[in-house]
Amino acid sequence: MDSEEIISQCNFSMLEGKIHSQLLMAVLKLGFNKPTRIQAESLPYLLLGNDLIGAAKTGSGKTLAFLIPAIDRLIKLGFNRKRGPGCIIISPTRELALQTNEVLKNLLKDIPISHCLIVGGEKKTKDIKTLKKGANIIVSTPGRLWDHLQNNENLNCDNLKCLVLDEADKLLEAGFERHISGIINLLPKTRQTMLFSATIDNKVENLARLALRSDPVLISIQDKQSTVTGLQQGYCICPLEYRIPWLYKMLKKTKKLKVMVFFSSCKSVDFHYEFFKAHCGASVLKIHGKQTQSERKKAFKNFVEAKQIALFCTDVAARGLDIPCVDWIVQYDPPTDPKEYIHRVGRTARGLNTKGNAVIVLRPEEEDFVNFLRKEKIYLDKYSYCDPQLEVQEKLEDEILKNGVMKKLARQAFLSYLRCYKCHPLKMIFNIKTLNLKMTAKAFGFREKPDVDFL
The missing domain is CATH 3.40.50.300 (P-loop containing nucleotide triphosphate hydrolases)
Known part of the structure; x- marks a missing residue:
């Protein structure tokens, strides 16, 4: 035996x-x-x-x-x-x-x-x-x-x-x-x-x-693969300008489930949380490192107890947290390395005989990250990209034009996204020189690109 x-x-x-x-x-x-x-x-x-x-x-x-x-x-x-x-x-x-x-x-x-x-x-x-x-x-x-x-x-x-x-x-x-x-x-x-x-x-x-x-x-404890066996994981290639419609469709599809959505910065969490909660009627919570302890504690408790909800978060929620019955992990922004990928998806399919789903959203120029993960014994299926619901993009762009608070949040999120991307350790894959800044700005609801003074 x-x-x-x-x-x-x-x-x-x-x-x-x-x-x-x-x-x-x-x-x-x-x-x-x-x-x-x-x-x-x-x-x-x-x-x-x-x-x-x-x-x-x-x-x-x-x-x-x-x-x-x-x-x-x-x-x-x-x-x-x-x-x-x-x-x-x-x-x-x-x-x-x-x-x-x-x-x-x-x-x-x-x-x-x-x-x-x-x-x-x-x-x-x-x-x-x-x-x-x-x-x-x-x-x-x-x-x-x-x-x-x-x-x-x-x-x-x-x-x-x-x-x-x-x-x-x-x-x-x-x-x-x-x-x-x-x-x-x-x-x-x-x-x-x-x-x-x-x-x-x-x-x-x-x-x-x-x-x-x-x-x-x-x-x-070494396994043949780096992530748990009950985890079904894949990736979706999505052009930058269609990311918001993609996320909207994903949240709609999983509205009766428990979902964690990972972003690269606190500002990005705040912006997406405000838009989806106030303007799309989504059931969402948020956790990031710049909240007060009581805010984080309350959001964490609410997420643990909820049966169907989405949590928008940074990697502060990626380690060790044992949250029951998380159905989907969505990596909206890329992790810094395979270890961080593993920790993020580790929030689902926890314990014995449990199942979960994970998807990472990549730009066409980032698809090589899938091969990079394969070398680390992490195997992803390719998920098809359905037609985006563009009305939500128009709704966001209209909101940015007329709502000063949302515009400020969007600008902060846009700049923090660029800073995170610029500092990404895997520059051979996540290379800021391959980013179309106009399309990146569109992903945050801007019809005209805001000024960027650090590139």
């Missing part, structure tokens, strides 16, 4: 006697019956207290893989509020930290282990009060945690037993090396460290050497 067959026969009930009975009951009550492959392979080592590097693509179940051993250890060591933090979980984004905290809250419903969420965008005084009461598990973003470790006398980590670095590659991509290094140097050395990442590169290896003991277990 090979390892795949062994894992297929595993279930969480087999952990009886190996983890605390209350924790096992909580796992089963939440509907987790069979472990994913990363969970099945990493849990035996983590429950023994080993340091571990877990490499698995997005949507593979890494959150439960680190929460189960961390909670189990604190229960068995008799942790209470007075003992302070026993586990710290560091996440790259507020949304991912919020989501991890929700799973944690559900697991700890009937277990006397305290926990808290500490992220930027919230008042520090609230954090200080929470930490003063005592929290055994802290879920945090790097900047806010680093601030508290340096300046908050109520945060004493002398009893820390576990450190979790979640989405380590994203932590490093987001420029948190200095914060992470500082945090690690302030924490006790005699702890278990778990590092989980979708990809392992030189930077992640360097972080592992800094954070983990010298003999960590490496669990790497």
Whole structure:
């Protein structure tokens, strides 16, 4: 019997006697019956207290893989509020930290282990009060945690037993090396460290050497293809001047489904959100990095709970977020690289035996990106381009002419699109010299191209 067959026969009930009975009951009550492959392979080592590097693509179940051993250890060591933090979980984004905290809250419903969420965008005084009461598990973003470790006398980590670095590659991509290094140097050395990442590169290896003991277990889940098997993915070639009609038709086609639409900038999200919500009657939400924490939190919660809606977003929503029943991923603007493509489409077809759809919109000059993805074992079907509904384009252009607010949003979105395109890492495919600026302006509703002073 090979390892795949062994894992297929595993279930969480087999952990009886190996983890605390209350924790096992909580796992089963939440509907987790069979472990994913990363969970099945990493849990035996983590429950023994080993340091571990877990490499698995997005949507593979890494959150439960680190929460189960961390909670189990604190229960068995008799942790209470007075003992302070026993586990710290560091996440790259507020949304991912919020989501991890929700799973944690559900697991700890009937277990006397305290926990808290500490992220930027919230008042520090609230954090200080929470930490003063005592929290055994802290879920945090790097900047806010680093601030508290340096300046908050109520945060004493002398009893820390576990450190979790979640989405380590994203932590490093987001420029948190200095914060992470500082945090690690302030924490006790005699702890278990778990590092989980979708990809392992030189930077992640360097972080592992800094954070983990010298003999960590490496669990790497490599699949024949880079995206999950239940994902049906394709691309559509669409000329720039027909992008708005294409998106309108796509949202119409999926109006009874749950859809995520990815844009390259916050300004582009704002512009498209306002147009489709106010002038096309579309049911849409938005999330991007320039919103307040409360705005992002509310939009994320509404999207999670909705049955049929579209979320317009930047890549702030591309990592680790476990949103139930997302039917379609639309990449309206191109990702920066294959890794970002994988993380975006990873928001659908998550978990066991689930299905999802993804489409990326490309200009005719960008079709070579499909071959580029193929080299990374990502295979896309070509979807036919139906006749666009041009009345929506005319509606947009009329709106830009008469509505000063929409015109300002459109101009900001147009310029930010050009800036993102100009800085795109894959210049051999996404080359700004191949952009027709008049047609690009038309994609944002302008009949005459606005002035551009940075090209």
